[in-house]
Amino acid sequence: MPVRLKKLIGTVLLVALVIIYALLATTIAIVHLSQSSTWVHLLYFLVTGVLWVLPAMFIIWWMAQPPRPKRR
Template sequence: MRQRVRKLIGTVLMLVLVVVWAVSAMALAQGRVTDLPWAWQTVCYVLLGIAWVLPAMVLIRWMERPDRKV
């Protein structure tokens, strides 16, 4: 697969990832996190806020992989 196609697919997947992650994190934060003490709430919000970076890194690494020489 050419890099140009991977970037197109990766861009769409990144948008889906961010939207799904935001809705899921918001649902979790509104449901269960509000019952925790403030210190644990802070930890949960920080983790939910930055955890999407790990799958995004894998996706970006795949998108930026150079084309194979034929």
């Protein structure tokens, strides 16, 4: 796959990941944590704020891989 196409796909995936993850994490917080204490909110948002990095790292790693040599 050409490098430019791979980077375009990776960029679209990263933007979609951030938007979907933020909406999902916020919806879960609103539905399940509405009556929780401040410390539970803090812990939840600390964990979910860092957790999105794992799939993002995989996407960035995939984008940075050099193209495979073509077989003959």
